[in-house]
Amino acid sequence: MTTSPEELLPSTERALLHRIAVAQAEGRVPSLVAAVVRGGRTVWHGARTSVDGSAPDENVQYRIGSITKTFTAVLVLRLRDEGVLDLDDPLEKYLPGTGAGEATIAELLAHTSGLAAESPAPWWERTPGSLRPELSDVLGESPLLHPAGRRHHYSNPGYTLLGALVEELRGAPWEEVLRREVLEPLGLHRTSAQPQAPHADGWAVHPWADALLPEPLEDLDRMAPAGQLWSTTGDLARFAVFLAHGDDRVLSAESTREMRTPAAPAEAADVADGSAYGLGLQIQHRHGRLLVGHSGSLPGFLAGLAISVADDVAAVVLVNATSGPMVSVVAADLVRIVAEAEPRMPEPWRPLGEVEPSVLELAGPWYWGTHAFALRVRADGLLSLGPLSGPGRRARFRDNGDGTWTGLEGYYAGELLRPVRRPDRSLSHLDLGSFVFTRQPYDEEAPVPGGVDPDGWRGIE
Template identity: 50%
Template sequence: MLQTTEFALLRRIAAVQADSRAPSLVAAVVRDGAIAWTGARGKVDGLPPTTDIQYRIGSITKTFIAVLVMRLRDEGRLDLNDPLDMHVPGTSFGEVTVAQLLSHTGGLTSESPGAWWERAEGDDWTALECSLTTDAVRHRPGARFHYTNVGYGVLGELVARTRGASWLDVLTSEILKPLEMTRTTPAPQAPAALGWAVHPFADVLLNEPTPDSGAMAPAGQLWSTVADLARWARFILGDTGDVLHPDTVAEMRTPIHVDDNDAWTMGYGLGFEAIRLGGRRLSGHSGSMPGFLASVLVDWRTGTGALAMANTTSGVPIVTMASELINIVEEHEPTLPAEWEPMTEADPALLALTGLWHWGPTPYLLRLMPEGWLRLTPVNGMGRQSRFRPAGKDSWTGLDGYYAGETLTLRRHPDGSPSHLDLATFVFTREPYGTPEAIPGGVDEHGWRTRDK
């Protein structure tokens, strides 16, 4: 990156490390499918931390569990609307759905009963299940967002039972190995940073424990490095390899619920946080465990991502800092628009469908996109608009906006020529209220008038 950009990035993490009194802090920016910049402040074992130093990433672990669940969904092994009882029978909350567990809307208690799980040696699934009695559900499922570490412990068990192997083994074989994330592990492997608490009123440190969390481990067990977490940022941006289809990752990034219902700044999708900071909509996840803080965020519109990790229990505005790194990059070196290029091929029959169509009196433009996709937008730019992907002969499926998931169908005259478009029962005709026989309720026989009489 430009020297001015790199200095601005370094200046930001330096200020955060000094102001927050973090023993060490590492960060990186991801762009164009690679690490574009890395920075570090502080010391680990007396030396500046490198991109290969492990830090505990806490709840970023949840994003890996969510991907494993979505792989099962895409394989047809489960449906997101399935109640938990279909896959992990016998719990006291079996009516909660897989989607609700992924999005923290199942109403489960936030933490496991008993000792503070993040600092205590974890027990097995049987013990966790037995501790989750009838009061484990604190809110009506689906009623609200309520962050639950327990829910991801449950999802880890779901993955293990469905695959017939531990969630860690499944994680290694299905995600870490294919993405070559060799330094992401359930326990620290040297070189790794020690976790510290910093005294609030003195510049002294207290070492924090890092026990195995047992059945709660899927909520926050993993350790990783700058290099590995940068690969994960690329994954969230859509560079998924063969692990998951990019459309599924986009689905996971989409907010299911928001934490505040006014001008929301924090929401949650299917395993990914959705954040609005600095005028940007960001996706990713933050993580904290005693002694460690971490965050990975991406702006999927620009393709820029940032990550940060620190070995301190609290005090570092890790999420804000990661978002600020993205802002710095976009301000100093804004992403260039992709070059326009003509399509390599275009079906003449689809090309003939392009142009003006009308929903009642409202003009819309139908545009042909590569691979037979269509885009339908109001001429004035206001109102419902969507992209549509081919779903069969004369049929397309909506991908976004109001018409996401709905079917756009080309209706034909008896002679085979195009008649009108049917979109979730809405009729689009070439002329305003043209093709009267296709308009529900008919069209006034007097036609268009010069006066309202």
């Protein structure tokens, strides 16, 4: 029997179902639903429930908590892409008088604004949003705990400010703007600020007894941009595809890539567990792969979204309990199961359609001092530079159209690669951010910084 490239093998589906069954049973949660995306479409959906015969499907809503922040970040990036704001602008430029206006929009997105993690008591997640009708009620008298831009400190009020920014610049409520600019274009018809049937009820499970307590359902009002949304595995699977590949109706692939790029300085604990934060997205290293996404929790609900762009696999996990399994870990495990059991097929190698002789001339071995590197001309029109063996600085370079190339990542991100030619137009060397790369180690015919000993290479006398 053969399967189509989109279908999962029965053994893979069995492993996925086993993982969520263990999570639901050992986590002691009323229900758990999950979905896996591969190749841009949902290829698996699974559910486990404590009620026989009523397993929720991909259209049942659960509250997704802080995954809402990623949606809010998308709205802010849209404003940036339209030229309405710059991410380096201080909040004060658009929302004066908040007391947190020295923080930039980028710092708010990356949780480096210095704001407190929570709003003043009582705890906002379990009390009516009407208790905090104004931004001043959300921020309190002393909203800043740290200097802006110095450290990553997760802040729910920070995303309240971003939601208020969206409302100020769009002239409409956050929920309305979100529906018009993100949910409708992406076809996320089962994502909403208020629950829409069918939806799960939120429960607390007693830590020492198999007993349940219903959790209150609160409208977060001003805090909505930080955690209000309800969604489904079906909608979040489609949202994962958008975050991985972009959609020009909402955000370009370049802008979603920017969201997935670390933007916050890592705390010591973050370095230890391999985590970081981008612009509205959490970034983790798990099982040897890079995952982006977000976790979420509100009383009665847990949610996790994990995406491996390199594997083209994503997973969503939703639970209707205040505590239970680490859903971000479960989502990461679902990605791992698929990626390891059914590795992504590489695209067929294809040669360049056309290559300029002056570009082809750059290809081959180069030396920075005695370090050997190879420069390759890629089929996508980029150059790639990396050591011939072992670890070292690697980067791709984009053609600037004037004979120079700009680095795209790593140490050489933004740095200029400039081929330098002799008066007879023959290629002399490469200048990369002041580093001289030559065809031979310490080539005496190239302007090697510090010069080359005129007696050349020698043995030990």
